[in-house]
Amino acid sequence: MAISPTSWISPLFWLTIVLILVSSIPCYSADPDSLQDFCVGDLKAAITINGFPCKPASEVTPDDFFFDGLSKEGNTSNRYAWSLTPGNVLSFPGLNTLGISMNRVDFAPGGLNPPHSHPRATESGVVIKGRLLVGFTTTSNVFHSKVLTAGQMFVVPKGLVHFQKNVGKGKALIFTAFNSHLPGAAILATTLFGATPAIPNDVLTQAFQVEEEVVNEMKAKFST
Incomplete structure (x- = not known):
């Protein structure tokens, strides 16, 4: 019986090759890794990059690394009865290039x-x-959904549509964290019905299989 030239190679050899190939594939966080201790964002810089230019080290102060914006309850007097207080690079420039941010989210009943x-x-x-x-x-x-109470955590994979709703009798509060200094947010209703310039009605009527008057009513609710 003829012997294949590669029949003598053991499975361990192929496993080793696979591990070498896999280990050579670079892994990336949501934001690029920093190349220095910090890069406090200069939000007033004239140039535009993916992130913000660094404030000169000589101008950095201790206040650049501390933020008390999440300590105050937000105003929930709005159509959704909620409030979001962001702790991202736009409000806390010390987060620039560090790949993290947090939000405070307050909910009135309902x-x-x-x-x-x-x-x-x-x-x-x-x-x-x-x-x-x-x-x-x-x-x-x-x-996927679950009702959570104090001390319980959740995770939402990047880019997936999600929500939180207060189903208790009193106020609710959560803190959320992100692996980006500016995660961005696209609220579906506002994105679709409040865009500027407006998305054409025939696109929305066909997408949602509704009459044009329904689209006009939705646009009236969410237009800025």
Whole structure:
């Protein structure tokens, strides 16, 4: 019987080759890794880059590394009965290039953080008080949800549509964290019906299989 030239090579050899190839594939976080201790964002810089230019080290102060914006309860007097206080690079320039940020989200009874997605980051969160329904939908249209109470956490993979709704009798509060200094957010209703310039009506009527008057009514609600 003829012997294949490669029949003598053991499975261990091929496993070693696979491990070498896999280990050579670079892994990246949501934001590029820093090449220095810090890069406090200069939000007033005239140039535009993917992020913000660094403030000169001689102008950096201790205040650049501390932020108290998440300590205050937000105003929930709006159509969704909720409030989001961002702790990203735009409000806390010390986060620039570090690949992290946090939000505070307050809910009045019945409040909703409406369906939205974060195009640049995975989100994790912890319930501080209250009772919240947290859910997201996968790209296969599978809906995952659970009611959470104080001390319980959740995670939403990058880019997936998700929401949180206060289903308790009192106020609710969560803190969320992201692996990006500016994760971005696309709120579905506002993105589709409040865009400027407006998305053509025939696109929306065909997409949602509704009459034009329904689209006009939605645009009237969400136009700025």
